[in-house]
Amino acid sequence: MSVITSRPAAARKIRVLVIDDSALIRSVMKEIINSQPDMEVVGQAPDPVTARDLIKQLNPDVLTLDVEMPRMNGLEFLEKLMRLRPMPVVMVSSLTEKGNEVTLKALELGAVDFINKPRIGVIDGMNELVYEIGEKIRAASRAHIRRHPIGNTAISAPQPLAGHFLHTTEKLIFVGSSTGGTEALKEFLSRMPASAPAVLATQHMPETFTNSFAQRLNGLSAMKVKEAEHNERIVPGHAYIAPGHSHLLVKKSGAYYYTELSKADPVNRHRPSVDVLFNSAAEVAGPNALGVILTGMGKDGAQGLLAMRQAKAYTIAQDEASCVVFGMPKAAIDIGAAMEVTALKDIASRVLSRLGK
Numbered sequence: 009m010s011v012i013t014s015r016p017a018a019a020r021k022i023r024v025l026v027i028d029d030s031a032l033i034r035s036v037m038k039e040i041i042n043s044q045p046d047m048e049v050v051g052q053a054p055d056p057v058t059a060r061d062l063i064k065q066l067n068p069d070v071l072t073l074d075v076e077m078p079r080m081n082g083l084e085f086l087e088k089l090m091r092l093r094p095m096p097v098v099m100v101s102s103l104t105e106k107g108n109e110v111t112l113k114a115l116e117l118g119a120v121d122f123i124n125k126p127r128i129g130v131i132d133g134m135n136e137l138v139y140e141i142g143e144k145i146r147a148a149s150r151a152h153i154r155r156h157p158i159g160n161t162a163i164s165a166p167q168p169l170a171g172h173f174l175h176t177t178e179k180l181i182f183v184g185s186s187t188g189g190t191e192a193l194k195e196f197l198s199r200m201p202a203s204a205p206a207v208l209a210t211q212h213m214p215e216t217f218t219n220s221f222a223q224r225l226n227g228l229s230a231m232k233v234k235e236a237e238h239n240e241r242i243v244p245g246h247a248y249i250a251p252g253h254s255h256l257l258v259k260k261s262g263a264y265y266y267t268e269l270s271k272a273d274p275v276n277r278h279r280p281s282v283d284v285l286f287n288s289a290a291e292v293a294g295p296n297a298l299g300v301i302l303t304g305m306g307k308d309g310a311q312g313l314l315a316m317r318q319a320k321a322y323t324i325a326q327d328e329a330s331c332v333v334f335g336m337p338k339a340a341i342d343i344g345a346a347m348e349v350t351a352l353k354d355i356a357s358r359v360l361s362r363l364g365k
Contacts, residue, residue: 019046021046021047021048022046022047022048022069022070022145022146022149023047023048023050023066023067023068023069023070024041024047024048024049024050024068024069024070024071024072024145025049025050025051025052025053025059025062025063025066025068025070025071025072026038026041026049026051026052026053026071026072027052027053027054027055027056027059027071027072027073027074027077027082028052028054028072028073028074028077028100029054029055029074029076029077029078030074031054032130032131033074033100033125033130033134034052034054036130036131036134036135037049037072037100037134037141038052040134040135040137040138040141040142041141041142041145043138044142044145044146046146047142047145047146047149050066050068051065051066051068054077054078055077055078055079055080056073056077056079056080056081056082056084056085057079057080059071059073059085060085063093063095068095069095069096069149070095070096070097070098070145070148070149071089071095071096071097071098072097072098072099072100072123072145073085073086073097073098073099073100073119074099074100074101075099075101075110075111075114076101082099082101082114083110083113083114083117086099086114086117086118086119087117090117090118090153090155091155094118094153094154094155095153096120096148096149096151096153097114097118097119097120097148098119098120098121098122098123098144098145098148099111099114099115099119099121099122099123100122100123100125101122101123101124101125102124102125102126102127108216108217108220108221109220109224111217112190112217112220112221112224115190115191116190116191116194118153118154120144120147120148120151120153120187120188120332120333121144121147121148121187123137123140123141123144124214124216143305144187144305146305147187147305147333147335150333151187151188151332151333152329152331152332152333152334178296179205179296179297179298179363180205180206180207180208180242180258180265180289180293180296180297180298181204181205181206181207181208181297181298181300181359181363182207182208182209182258182285182286182289182293182297182298182299182300182316183196183207183208183209183210183299183300183301183302184209184210184211184282184285184286184299184300184301184302184304184308184309184312184313184336185209185210185211185212185282185301185302185303185304185336186211186212186278186282186303186304186305186306186308186333186335186336187212187303187304187305187332187333187335188302188303188304188331188332188333189211189212189302189303189304190211190213190221191332192302192303192326192331192332192352193209193211193225193302194224194225194228194229195352195353196300196302196352196355196356197225197228197229197231197233197247198228198229198230199353199355199356199357200229200230200231200247200356200359200360201230201231201360202230202231202245203244203245204231204244204245204360205244205363206242206243206244206245206246206247206248206265207231207246207247207248208236208242208247208248208250208256208258208267208285208289209247209248209249209250210250210255210256210280210281210282210284210285210309211249211250212278212280212282212304212308213252214252215251215252215253216252217252218235218249218250218251218252219235219251221249222234222235222249225247225249229247231245231246231247232245232246232247233246233247233249234246234247234248234249235248235249235251236248236249236250236251236256236267236269237267237269238254238267238268238269239266239267239268240266240267241264241265241266242258242264242265242266242267248267250280250285251269251280252280253271253279254269254270254271254279254280255269255270255271255272255275255279255280255281255284255285256268256269256280256284256285257269257270257284257285257288257292258285258288258289258292258293259288259292260292260293265292265293268288270284272284275308276306276307276308277306277308278308281308281309282301282304282308282309282312282336283308283309283310283311283312284312285312286299286309286311286312286313286315286316287311287312287315289312289316289319289321290312290315290316290318290319290321291315291319293319293321294319294320294321295319295320295321296321297316297319297321298321298322298323298324298359298362298363299312299313299316299317299321299322299323299324300323300324300325300326300355300359301313301323301324301325301326301336301337301340301345301346302326302331302336302337302352302355303326303330303331303332303333303334303336303337303352304333304335304336304337305333305335305336306335306336306339307335307336307339308336309336309339309340310336310339310340310342310343310345311343311345313325313340313345313346314340314343314344314345316345317344317345317346317347322347322348322362323340323345323346323347323348324346324347324348324349324350324355324358324359325337325340325341325345325346325348325349325350326349326350326351326352326355327349327350327351327352329351330351330352330353331352337349
């Protein structure tokens with residue numbers, strides 16, 4: 009009697025289309041992506057017009073997209089793509105300071121994430137990004153992509169105030185996010201009233217972007233939003249965004265809370281780290297804190313949110329349906345860190361309602 013055994017089918021690889029006008033970048037990206045065991049480059053395009061035909065032909069899972077290209081710029085192409093055929097896109101651009109607004113606009117249009125091309129030493133610089141490129145493409149392949157109507161730029165109205173907590177500086181709101189978090193933070197802060205308790209937020213983002221990001225949020229929120237500085241007094245009606253070069257923590261002196269920035273080693277591969285922010289909230293603010301964990305890949309923030317809950321803070325996680333990537337909230341939910349799981353559009357009202365009690 010013979011026994012016939014069958015080998016399990018190999019998992020399907022993530023199919024990637026690389027769009028960049030630089031033949032060198034296309035070649036390096038192909039080498040990096042193909043070195044990942046779970047993904048492969050199925051096509052390359054020097055411009056969006058060529059890419060449009062390859063998308064129809066190859067049906068890729070993820071696009072990597074440059075911003076400045078001939079025949080059609082990346083933003084124009086992205087806008088059309090997310091309206092007509094929404095799919096995961098990771099922006100790859102050499103634009104830095106002057107391109108911050110362009111990158112933030114791409115995220116607003118529906119790009120899942122972005123990668124900065126080095127301005128000098130391209131080959132060596134790109135090879136240093138192997139882990140980041142793999143992780144961001146991997147996250148993009150699992151992202152929840154929604155159609156983005158053209159011209160849909162309406163900002164949510166702030167929620168009505170609840171209770172009398174606004175007359176004290178004791179209450180603080182702590183928020184952590186990563187992939188998809190730029191738009192999630194915008195949604196959350198745009199719903200907060202001008203005199204809400206102070207918000208301290210860590211969003212995984214390079215240091216060249218956090219100040220522009222804070223300025224962008226400031227123009228869209230009733231609260232005053234700024235990039236956090238070291239040792240500034242935390243006051244109601246203000247939101248403090250962790251700078252991309254430092255961990256953000258909270259400390260207390262007398263009756264007042266203050267910010268603290270630290271260049272300590274990365275935690276969970278991140279600086280700033282959500283866990284660092286949440287752990288300081290648990291230690292310093294305890295039951296006067298409220299923690300919110302939003303969309304993002306990985307597990308950063310899960311243990312910190314659990315520490316906040318154990319310190320008698322109220323904790324909320326964004327639900328899967330409204331997340332771009334459910335990694336961080338899921339990790340927090342799985343270990344019992346979240347007391348409540350809520351859709352993004354309802355988080356601000358739940359925060360205010362809870363603090364009002």
